[in-house]
Amino acid sequence: MPLKLKLHTKPEVPLEADCVCPDRMQSLNMTEIEDLIVFHGNCQVPLKNFFECSGEFDGEIDIEGDLVNVKHIASTMSFGKMTVSGNVGVHIGAAMSGGEIIVEGDASDWVGPEMLGGRITIKGNAGHMVGSGYRGSTMGMQGGEIIVHGNVKNETGHVMRRGLIVVGGDSGDFTGVNMLAGTIIVLGQMGIRAGAGMKRGSIICQTKSELLPTFTRSCDYQPSFLRHYFKHLESLGLIISDSLMNSPFERWCGDSIELNRGEILLYAGK
Amino acid sequence: MKIKSTTIVDTFAEAFKMYGSRVIITADSKEWAMAAAQSITGFATSVIGCKCEAGIETIINANDSPDLRPGVSVLIFAMDAESLGKRLMERIGQCVMTCPTTACYNGLAGGSPVMVGGKLRYFGDGHQISKVIDGFKFWRIPVMDGEFLVNDEFNVQEAVGGGNLLILGKDQKSTLKAANAATKAMSQLTDIILPFPNGVVRSGSKVGSKYKKMIASTNDAYCPTLRGVVKKSELDDGINSVLEIVIDGLTLEAVEQAMRVGVMAAIKPGIKKISAGNYGGGLGQYHIHLLKLGFEN
Numbered sequence: 001m002p003l004k005l006k007l008h009t010k011p012e013v014p015l016e017a018d019c020v021c022p023d024r025m026q027s028l029n030m031t032e033i034e035d036l037i038v039f040h041g042n043c044q045v046p047l048k049n050f051f052e053c054s055g056e057f058d059g060e061i062d063i064e065g066d067l068v069n070v071k072h073i074a075s076t077m078s079f080g081k082m083t084v085s086g087n088v089g090v091h092i093g094a095a096m097s098g099g100e101i102i103v104e105g106d107a108s109d110w111v112g113p114e115m116l117g118g119r120i121t122i123k124g125n126a127g128h129m130v131g132s133g134y135r136g137s138t139m140g141m142q143g144g145e146i147i148v149h150g151n152v153k154n155e156t157g158h159v160m161r162r163g164l165i166v167v168g169g170d171s172g173d174f175t176g177v178n179m180l181a182g183t184i185i186v187l188g189q190m191g192i193r194a195g196a197g198m199k200r201g202s203i204i205c206q207t208k209s210e211l212l213p214t215f216t217r218s219c220d221y222q223p224s225f226l227r228h229y230f231k232h233l234e235s236l237g238l239i240i241s242d243s244l245m246n247s248p249f250e251r252w253c254g255d256s257i258e259l260n261r262g263e264i265l266l267y268a269g270k
Numbered sequence: 271m272k273i274k275s276t277t278i279v280d281t282f283a284e285a286f287k288m289y290g291s292r293v294i295i296t297a298d299s300k301e302w303a304m305a306a307a308q309s310i311t312g313f314a315t316s317v318i319g320c321k322c323e324a325g326i327e328t329i330i331n332a333n334d335s336p337d338l339r340p341g342v343s344v345l346i347f348a349m350d351a352e353s354l355g356k357r358l359m360e361r362i363g364q365c366v367m368t369c370p371t372t373a374c375y376n377g378l379a380g381g382s383p384v385m386v387g388g389k390l391r392y393f394g395d396g397h398q399i400s401k402v403i404d405g406f407k408f409w410r411i412p413v414m415d416g417e418f419l420v421n422d423e424f425n426v427q428e429a430v431g432g433g434n435l436l437i438l439g440k441d442q443k444s445t446l447k448a449a450n451a452a453t454k455a456m457s458q459l460t461d462i463i464l465p466f467p468n469g470v471v472r473s474g475s476k477v478g479s480k481y482k483k484m485i486a487s488t489n490d491a492y493c494p495t496l497r498g499v500v501k502k503s504e505l506d507d508g509i510n511s512v513l514e515i516v517i518d519g520l521t522l523e524a525v526e527q528a529m530r531v532g533v534m535a536a537i538k539p540g541i542k543k544i545s546a547g548n549y550g551g552g553l554g555q556y557h558i559h560l561l562k563l564g565f566e567n
Contacts (some may be wrong), residue, residue: 121467162402170562207565224296224373224419225410227337235404245338263399 001085003033007065009050013041015090018072020047022080022099025057030140033057070110076179077118078084090127093120096144113255115163116144117144121236126151128172131165132158141182146237154191157184160201168238176203179262187238189244198255198262204229206244206267215254220268222248243269271561276537276544277559281531283434284548285556288347289354290520291384294330295366299339301507304329306372307342309365312352314346315466316516316547318475318486322348322357325463325555326455334455336375338421342422343377345463346366347518351426352449354519355384358424363390366420367411373419376406380429387420430556433517433525436545438509442464444540452515455535461524462517474514489547490557500514509542530563 003025016039019025023257025033034048047053050070056064059080063113067073068087077096084092087105097116102123109127112136126148132155133140140159151169156172160182167184173191176184179198186205195203204226209223226249230240248270271278293310295302309325314324320494323346348354366374367390372388387409391398394411400422401408407422439445453469456462464470479487490500492512496505505512515532517557519525533544546560550567 164403190297200399202401221416223410224337224415225401225403225408225417227339228401228408230337232404 001055001058002060002062004052004055005047005051005053005061005063007063007067007070008052010066011040011069012049013069015040015050015070016072017047017050017070018075020051020070020073020082021075021077022057022059022061022082023076023078024059026059026080028057030056046186059120059209060074068106074099077101087124094119095119107148109153109194111148112141112144112146115141115144115146119145119147121146124147125169126152128153129158130153130156130167130172131160131163132156133160139180145231147238147251149238151188157182157201160184164234166233166238175264179203183229185233187240194256195262195264197258200261201262202263203264204249204263208250208266209264211252211264211266212255214256215264216256216260218251218253218263219249220250222246223251223265226265273534273537273565274355277531277542278565279543279545280559282548282551282557282559283546284551284554285430285432285434285522285525286553287555288323288429288431288518289351289426290345290347290431291354291358291381291413291424291426292327292519292520293344293346293358293366294336294375294377294426295343295344296330296335296337296339296341296373296375297369298339298371300329300342302369303340303342304369306366306369307344308403309369310346310361311344311465311548314361315448315471316433317347317349321353322346322361323465323516324361325465325469325518328460328464336505337373338372345422345461345518345520347429347431347463347465349366351382351384354426355386355424357386358386358426359389362386362420363393364414367393367413367418370415376419376421376424380425381425383423383425385422386424387422390420405482408439416473419429427520429518430518430522430525432554433516433527433529433556433558435476435515435517435532435536435545436542437513437515437541438492438505438543438545439511439513440508440540440542442511445513448536448538448541449513449515450528451538452532452536456517456532458513459524459528461521461532462519462528464515465518466514466516472512473512473515474512475548477553481503483525488545504545505540514547520556525556526558526563529560530565533560533563533565541560 106124131141152173172187311324335341344530474489
């Protein structure tokens with residue numbers, strides 16, 4: 001039976017709840033869990049002031065309620081499973097290294113910043129800076145997978161180093177900006193300046209997109225590796241059309257102001 | 271034991287511990303996948319002279335293949351894991367990477383990994399790209415028709431080599447017909463290969479030779495032309511042709527099953543005996559007794 005947390009009082013100011021994480025809760029009894037400290041604005045308060053706790057931790061945590069003002073859930077998570085039935089606030093899964101987070105609703109900015117491993121699935125939309133590095137950091141996401149079924153905003157995969165980000169809908173501007181390596185797949189449309197400053201890595205987009213002049217067209221071809229990604233995405237519940245599976249892609253290399261070892265693959269089917 | 275007019279000799283096949291791997295080759299068409307498969311399994315009949323033994327295991331439909339393209343599954347065997355790793359790198363590099371439109375994947379879930387794509391990647395001269403997809407690492411190596419995709423590592427596992435059957439017939443024609451029937455039936459099975467041409471070998475060997483440099487030489491006890499010449503021939507009067515089928519498998523059970531199927535298919539008019547080759551039992555780790563394979567007469 002999973003541990004269940006139900007939000008009974010909506011926080012008026014952001015609630016920092018990095019203690020809501022399997023790593024922190026695994027060896028605690030119910031009283032200890034209820035007394036875990038969260039930051040409500042600048043005040044330290046027990047978790048029970050906002051959440052009703054029930055069940056027993058068996059590796060899974062189910063959270064219910066509108067958590068749009070709750071930050072840092074599952075930060076540094078390394079194992080287990082967490083399901084959020086609703087929306088969630090910023091910094092979910094920050095620096096997580098294992099386990100799985102599923103958000104049934106939307107997520108705010110900074111989903112999985114500097115993530116190392118595991119998987120985050122957002123069934124709705126997500127905000128800016130998905131899988132990115134914090135300002136000043138040299139590396140963003142370094143492993144694992146972030147799957148957003150809806151749209152995302154700007155700077156997805158900023159300084160990303162490794163791993164996979166999938167956007168089922170559209171992505172905002174500067175997708176993969178300053179990317180170091182890794183893979184970003186956008187099944188909708190990309191905003192402007194995708195891959196700006198990227199050194200290595202792959203950005204794949206199902207639609208045609210206007211690219212920066214520092215990208216050079218290489219060829220049209222059918223990369224075998226994409227079929228593996230598409231098969232994997234189908235297994236995760238995303239819909240991949242036959243035409244996409246069998247389509248050629250236009251390969252652009254760049255960014256030539258950097259190493260020029262990155263690539264943007266744009267759908268070239270009819 | 272006699273089944274119809276064929277005697278199943280009370281003897282055993284002496285098989286050896288080997289290491290095996292499964293290589294999945296896909297391509298844009300089954301013809302190109304098969305071309306690469308035939309190339310990678312070429313000159314791989316016996317470890318004695320070829321350093322490895324290889325064969326085509328099965329054809330894979332596009333829907334069941336790793337990248338949804340037509341594929342062929344190939345098994346390769348060698349005497350130890352290290353040399354198998356070398357053979358994989360050589361053969362995938364020379365026979366699959368060179369073949370248009372192909373990609374090459376590890377086909378074993380268990381066993382221990384040996385690096386293959388991780389070494390072949392250097393052919394990319396710095397332009398190679400790695401990708402980790404669903405926990406598996408691949409290398410994308412740029413080639414002139416696009417990219418060659420290969421797993422970073424291939425698994426190798428303990429396997430069984432040298433399972434065998436000897437078909438002793440009244441003449442070459444009936445013996446060949448029986449051998450063909452046996453290999454056709456055995457080819458339907460998975461986890462095994464028959465590494466010799468069309469699955470059949472006529473030059474069976476014994477250990478050693480009168481010549482010091484030779485580690486193996488013709489199996490004179492089963493050569494019909496040497497009856498009356500050698501001290502101990504295994505051939506009765508009326509046996510004028512012998513053919514051998516060698517089986518390598520990923521498991522002992524798979525080899526035994528193949529031998530069982532092969533024996534039953536080879537029982538045909540003109541086949542006097544079905545036997546098996548061994549070296550007295552002192553060399554091979556596995557003794558597969560024909561009469562324990564579970565026949566009913």
